[in-house]
Amino acid sequence: MQGMDRMPFASVANVSERMALPPALAISTVIFALRPSEKSGRPTLWLPLVKRIREPFKGMWALPGGPLTQADSLLDAAARNLADTTGLAPSYLEQLYAFGGLHRSPSQRVVSIVYWALVQSTEAELARESENVQWFRADGLAELAFDHNEIVEYALWRLRNKMEYGSIAYHLLGEKFTLAQVREVYEAVLNRSMDPANFRRQLKQAARIEPTDEFLQGGKHRPPRLYRYTGNDDAAPSGTPPSRP
Amino acid sequence: MQGMDRMPFASVANVSERMALPPALAISTVIFALRPSEKSGRPTLWLPLVKRIREPFKGMWALPGGPLTQADSLLDAAARNLADTTGLAPSYLEQLYAFGGLHRSPSQRVVSIVYWALVQSTEAELARESENVQWFRADGLAELAFDHNEIVEYALWRLRNKMEYGSIAYHLLGEKFTLAQVREVYEAVLNRSMDPANFRRQLKQAARIEPTDEFLQGGKHRPPRLYRYTGNDDAAPSGTPPSRP
């Protein structure tokens, strides 16, 4: 969506002329990462946005995106897009939805194929920010350009939905993690607290994780054991296409 | 996808030229309905396909589809598409996935936004067939044009997935139905038999159905009570966007 104004026919305003043109095709991404909250210090969901430097919606924040590069598949285009804006490689990347309402953009008609991504929290700290790229808390966003508020809401809904099942939480953590950290991910995303005892048991039973010999040092209390995720991601439990064409 | 060959630039074969053109945007639909099996008579899943009358894949069967009409939203375009080929109105219509691999079509690059639909079985019997439009059993399809076999497989996977939760089964039945008919839908889609006693209880507890005063006559045995579905569809339990932009 960002960069759409550089596409052909973008300056056409007349309605009848506009309807005769083919719709433009864009790729956007909703990128989630965990960052410590300013006040509580607990991990919370954040996402990077890009400030628009042209009309329409000049000066407003928008999802990173751009036109579909000819040589890329949809997935590759989304990954490239993500690398360009944040400099990060996603640990998880999946198609969210194709948005194609008639009046999403005031100038030309645009169909946006939106992907959503998760980034490891260890990497997310290195993500570059600038005047035009900043991270925001996923809840309580200001008004965004185009229909991007709706898109973020939908991405959040999908994330929460997947979290209830799948082994998606590990994509927000580093290679090694404590079980309490996994629980914090769930609590941050689903926005409710969970019983540590039961949570631990359900994890060790269902998810494919293996204990390491290491323990996380530096805490105030008993050092917790570190675990490693061993699940093959191709075994998608729910919500993912069998193959990603 | 069908009808793609009528789009501009379709005859361009040279690779470098081809890469400079914008990808074409198409809408296709996977339409499911229940029809009695030839041998057992039990309801099974069928879908309508269209015979291609031009290259590429001339003579092969393909999903109904066509280019995105300018004046339609994605959803409207899918619905129109469905009406054009089968003459039916869907009782359920949802976006499936956007397929955008580089080599899906041998001529021009095509990005297809695919929808999937359910049609009431009472209506499905009226669906028109012709030389170029026929219904096939959803399992054991022959080789289809383009990547349409994969698309159908994915649509089946999504249908089964939704069936496990949601109140989607009713969209394959008429307004009034017996509980055994609902069970037959589940058995046909999930391809396994279920305990009638337990199934009935779970339905009456979870799903929003209300008993009518009518009973289905004409059977060989005790006439079963007819029920009616009362669930609001906006209360989507899983797998549906909160709003469909």
Place this chain on the structure above:
DNA sequence: CCAAAAGTGTTACCTATACACCCATGA
């Protein structure tokens, strides 16, 4: 020794499943 998180055990409850059983109807 104390506080607090890590980690284990125990119990009540809820729901899926299996299956025995009665009911109502057509033939």
Place this chain on the structure above:
DNA sequence: TCATGGGTGTATAGGTAACACTTTTGG
């Protein structure tokens, strides 16, 4: 009256949620 699907009851197993309890560390 018999066969058959409609419909109800009930016992059992497995899993979740709540919470008491033990363990291990830093201060």
